[in-house]
Amino acid sequence: MHRALRHILAAQRLRPFSRNYSVVGTDATVVRGLVGAIGNTPLIRLNKLSEQTGCDILGKAEWMNPGGSVKDRAALYVVKNAEELGQLKPGGTVVEGTAGNTGIGLAHVCRSKGYNLVIYMPNTQSQEKIDLLRMLGADVRPVPAVPFTDPANYNHQAKAFAESLPNAVWTNQFDNVANRQAHIETTGPEIWRQTGGKLDGFVCATGTGGTLAGTARYLKEKSDGQVKVFIADPPGSVLYAYKKEGQLTRTGDSSITEGIGQGRLTDNLAPDWKLIDDAVHIPDAETIEMVYRLLDEEGIFIGASSALNVVAATKMAQQLGPGKRIATMICDGAARYQSRLFSKAWLESKGLLDAIPQHLHKYILL
Numbered sequence: 001m002h003r004a005l006r007h008i009l010a011a012q013r014l015r016p017f018s019r020n021y022s023v024v025g026t027d028a029t030v031v032r033g034l035v036g037a038i039g040n041t042p043l044i045r046l047n048k049l050s051e052q053t054g055c056d057i058l059g060k061a062e063w064m065n066p067g068g069s070v071k072d073r074a075a076l077y078v079v080k081n082a083e084e085l086g087q088l089k090p091g092g093t094v095v096e097g098t099a100g101n102t103g104i105g106l107a108h109v110c111r112s113k114g115y116n117l118v119i120y121m122p123n124t125q126s127q128e129k130i131d132l133l134r135m136l137g138a139d140v141r142p143v144p145a146v147p148f149t150d151p152a153n154y155n156h157q158a159k160a161f162a163e164s165l166p167n168a169v170w171t172n173q174f175d176n177v178a179n180r181q182a183h184i185e186t187t188g189p190e191i192w193r194q195t196g197g198k199l200d201g202f203v204c205a206t207g208t209g210g211t212l213a214g215t216a217r218y219l220k221e222k223s224d225g226q227v228k229v230f231i232a233d234p235p236g237s238v239l240y241a242y243k244k245e246g247q248l249t250r251t252g253d254s255s256i257t258e259g260i261g262q263g264r265l266t267d268n269l270a271p272d273w274k275l276i277d278d279a280v281h282i283p284d285a286e287t288i289e290m291v292y293r294l295l296d297e298e299g300i301f302i303g304a305s306s307a308l309n310v311v312a313a314t315k316m317a318q319q320l321g322p323g324k325r326i327a328t329m330i331c332d333g334a335a336r337y338q339s340r341l342f343s344k345a346w347l348e349s350k351g352l353l354d355a356i357p358q359h360l361h362k363y364i365l366l
């Protein structure tokens with residue numbers, strides 16, 4: 001190294017960058033293409049909540065995936081699976097029914113691998129998500145939001161369209177267990193490694209159930225069943241009642257959370273349902289308060305499903321008692337939902353304005 005540069009670095013107490021230099025203290029790595037950047041997200045200790053509960057509350061920062069959510073993992077695995085099975089060949093088309101995040105993950109994966117993408121989604125989803133999908137090159141088809149039992153449901157339409165097209169695959173995130181496999185092979189091992197195996201609980205909500213089932217399977221196996229696993233459920237979802245009472249009964253309630261809540265046991269969830277120890281039900285008022293609290297206390301800007309997960313982690317902390325370590329998923333960021341979650345009119349329309357403490361109203365800017 002040039003003597004003058006060495007002198008300047010020494011004067012600034014900086015290490016020379018010729019050898020072993022890394023700003024984050026780990027070895028530098030180069031990943032192969034965008035898909036190589038999926039996963040390996042940080043596990044963040046939520047400091048204030050940890051102090052308050054006496055437990056370590058850890059949030060997996062899934063918004064740091066290239067597509068901005070946990071669903072990048074499943075998107076990569078369902079496409080890889082279709083390639084391996086010979087269902088998808090160069091120039092082929094991926095078709096999926098998705099509320100948004102899986103579509104965004106698929107859009108990135110399909111672009112980077114050269115596939116076309118057609119997305120069917122319920123027309124209740126946020127405009128931000130639809131716009132982003134279209135900008136990423138997906139053919140987005142919003143359809144009426146009707147239950148799974150209705151043949152016009154977005155999933156059935158996605159399946160039928162894929163079947164009508166040559167060299168096309170319906171990736172079927174709800175019942176394709178390649179989704180769950182993504183979390184058995186990535187999310188679970190990452191959390192185990194990041195905590196050094198010192199973990200007492202894992203909790204998260206389910207859409208397809210891939211995240212919960214896959215992560216639970218890995219953590220239960222590695223810990224010989226010691227890690228407790230809870231499912232977190234929003235209003236309108238049937239899984240809380242199913243865990244508590246064994247009944248899959250619909251209530252007709254709705255929730256502000258997007259991407260979670262389920263009316264049935266999907267093929268991703270069913271085989272591992274027995275691994276889930278308990279369930280917590282989280283009302284929207286607690287979820288929205290946590291969106292604002294995490295922004296104010298930790299500087300973390302999270303979507304509603306993530307806020308619900310964090311509330312659930314605090315409930316798990318109360319149940320397990322102090323001194324425990326509990327991990328959950330921060331599934332995506334709030335930017336995707338800001339026209340709703342940070343709008344006074346929208347909060348009022350949902351009866352949730354009063355759920356946000358007065359000192360946090362300064363964040364309601366829209």
Ligand code: PMP
Nearest residue numbers: 101206207208209211259305331
């Ligand atoms: N949070 C958000 C924001 C999501 O989009 C999804 C997926 N729909 C989930 C949570 C749930 O993940 P999973 O499908 O793995 O259950």
